[in-house]
Amino acid sequence: MITLYGCLRSRASRPWWLLTEAGVDFTHEPVIQAYRLPDPASAQAPFNTASPAFLKVNPLGQIPALVDGGLVLTESLAMTLYLGRRYGGDLGPRDLSEEGEALQWAFLAGTGVEAPALDLLFTHMRGEATTDAGKARMAASTEALARPLARIDAHLTGHEWLVGGRFTTADIALAECLRYAQGHAPALAPFDMVRDWMARCQARPAFQAMMRAREAEPV
Numbered sequence: 001m002i003t004l005y006g007c008l009r010s011r012a013s014r015p016w017w018l019l020t021e022a023g024v025d026f027t028h029e030p031v032i033q034a035y036r037l038p039d040p041a042s043a044q045a046p047f048n049t050a051s052p053a054f055l056k057v058n059p060l061g062q063i064p065a066l067v068d069g070g071l072v073l074t075e076s077l078a079m080t081l082y083l084g085r086r087y088g089g090d091l092g093p094r095d096l097s098e099e100g101e102a103l104q105w106a107f108l109a110g111t112g113v114e115a116p117a118l119d120l121l122f123t124h125m126r127g128e129a130t131t132d133a134g135k136a137r138m139a140a141s142t143e144a145l146a147r148p149l150a151r152i153d154a155h156l157t158g159h160e161w162l163v164g165g166r167f168t169t170a171d172i173a174l175a176e177c178l179r180y181a182q183g184h185a186p187a188l189a190p191f192d193m194v195r196d197w198m199a200r201c202q203a204r205p206a207f208q209a210m211m212r213a214r215e216a217e218p219v
């Protein structure tokens, strides 16, 4: 039995998308971030990252967490790659070379893309995009994204998907990290191949189902 903990306004979107692509049955516990609640310890508070029951699952106090039988994973990109390989058929790697490529794109997503992309998102969300400090942060984050995006753009020239000529876990890992930057058009503007690939990823029914479920969650 698979249980995925974490509301979809979080990195839980990644394994949720993969599980839906793969058509795997799972239980979803939409644990919310404690910092989003006025009083996470109150008896009325929903299941959250500071709830004692959740801390028993993930002592980090972060979402997502994944339980699959006796296995507990607490890193979203590891969950996505694991689930793809374990249950995803062709969504996962067919051989070690493909696995190496999937790991490469997922690590680039986690180490080169996610932090500047999140910085762009949070600068917009905090209403700082028009302040001088906000503009300077966004310029720095856009510049930080330029090298990884140039690398990805070059790879996608002549490749429809990242690995193996088909949609795989690598596409979910990278597309979900890059989604945070999509609200800041200048970051993606020079990279036509990346924008076209993002559109292909996000046209998939499982992505759209994830976004509908995400929108249906309390803000």
Ligand SMILES: N[C@@H](CCC(=O)N[C@@H](CS)C(=O)NCC(=O)O)C(=O)O
Pocket (backbone or CB within 6 Å): 009, 010, 011, 012, 033, 034, 035, 049, 061, 062, 063, 064, 074, 075, 076, 077
């Ligand atoms: N590296 C972790 C990061 C998890 C993470 O930062 N989760 C955020 C939500 S997306 C969270 O739970 N924040 C609450 C907190 O840190 O207190 C992963 O990718 O799974």
